[in-house]
Every structure is written in C-alpha cells, then in structure tokens.
Amino acid sequence: MNKVLVLHGPNLNLLGTRQPEVYGHQTLEDINNDLYQAAAVGGWEISCRQSNHEGELIDLIQAARLDGTAAIIINPAAYTHTSVAILDALNAFDGKVIEVHLSNVHQRESFRHHSYVSLRADGVIAGLGSQGYRAALKAVMAE
C-alpha cells in the first residue's frame, strides 16, 4: 500500500486553542482525523506526527527514507525559516515533498518569507488553512 507521512512542527499541537484568527479553529486532531479519512478513501496508508523538537522531526524524515514512504507532507512551522538540518534530511529523502502552511506566510513578517524547506519541496501551499493539508494529500494521491 502507498504510504504518506504528515509532519507537523513546533507549537502546532496548540492549534484551535489560541490565535484562531491566524491559524483557524480546528485542532490538530481535527486536521489529522480528516486526513486519515481522506487517505483511507484513497487507499493510502498515512501516519501523522507532531513534534516540538527539530531532531525528532529529522529522525522521522530519516525513518521515512527506509520504510517505503512515498511522500512527506510537512508543516515545519518556525523551523521552516531556520532549519538547514530539516532541509538536509529532506534532501536525503527520495519521495515527493509538499510543504504546507496554514497562514499566508508572505503576508506576514519578512522573516517568514524565506523557507529553507521550499528549496526541496515539490510543491508549497500557504494560506488555505487546514484545507491546505487536504489539497496536499490529494496531490500526493493523484501521483
């Protein structure tokens, strides 16, 4: 069965509890449940993981290299703008990579305009809220 890994970076475990005007009202569990359902309908295996730790996200990306994962959908959160290490880990992954941001990072502070992960991503979705994850999964499953 085709396999996709969804990675959520730091602080995204707080979704739905604060700053709904920026990140929406859905919790991370709501988003993941929606993705599990859509993947099941499409016949894909899916794993959704969140971590507040850069090294743990890197370990998960490295594990995906070896377990037959076909694609990674990643919202690296603040690490988007800082992490060469996550970029390096993604560069060692052969499958498809889609970068997702809930907010339109280009409408926000200038430090959010640069993404290391975009150097590797096959596609980038920003500003569509939780629908961005669903769109990313649809693109992955269409391959």
Ligand code: CA2
């Ligand atoms: O728009 C996005 O998805 C971001 O990746 C979210 C990150 C931010 O650093 C990026 O620039 C853009 C922040 C995630 C923090 O999530 C929270 C959710 C609820 C309450 C507080 C933080």
